[in-house]
Amino acid sequence: MAGADVLTVGDGDFKKEVLDSTQPVLVDFWATWCAPCRAIAPAIDALATQYKGQLKVAKIDIDQNQDTPQQYGIRSIPTLLVFKGGKVVDQIVGSVPRSKIEEAVKKAL
Numbered sequence: 001m002a003g004a005d006v007l008t009v010g011d012g013d014f015k016k017e018v019l020d021s022t023q024p025v026l027v028d029f030w031a032t033w034c035a036p037c038r039a040i041a042p043a044i045d046a047l048a049t050q051y052k053g054q055l056k057v058a059k060i061d062i063d064q065n066q067d068t069p070q071q072y073g074i075r076s077i078p079t080l081l082v083f084k085g086g087k088v089v090d091q092i093v094g095s096v097p098r099s100k101i102e103e104a105v106k107k108a109l
Helices: 014-019 035-050 067-071 098-108
Strands: 006-008 025-030 056-061 079-084 087-093
Touching: 006 035, 014 025, 014 056, 025 035, 025 098, 035 056, 035 098, 079 098, 087 098
Parallel strands: 006 056, 025 056
Antiparallel strands: 025 079, 079 087
16 A cells, blocks of 8 residues: 555554654555545655655554554544654644645655
8 A cells, every 4th residue: 555665664663764764754644444545645655756865754554553643642544744853843634635745745854
């Protein structure tokens, strides 16, 4: 469910891949049964390819990894969090146009 430039992370490697990243990271909290998650997936994949080298894009399945979503208070999906320097700098909840996601990405870069 993730494009070639999108990293799949879990509770075990979230700190290493997201919090310790030197680049900003866009994290997509999703689940296989979530239709809006599938709806924004092509936009997430396209942004991962477009900003490759400047931005890390990761997906975390909330059904298989429950500690991380709980830690960040994820109540509905899709939720996109933008991390910079290990801190959340932006949050988008719900199915939104690619332009809105890209706006958050540009702010973090």
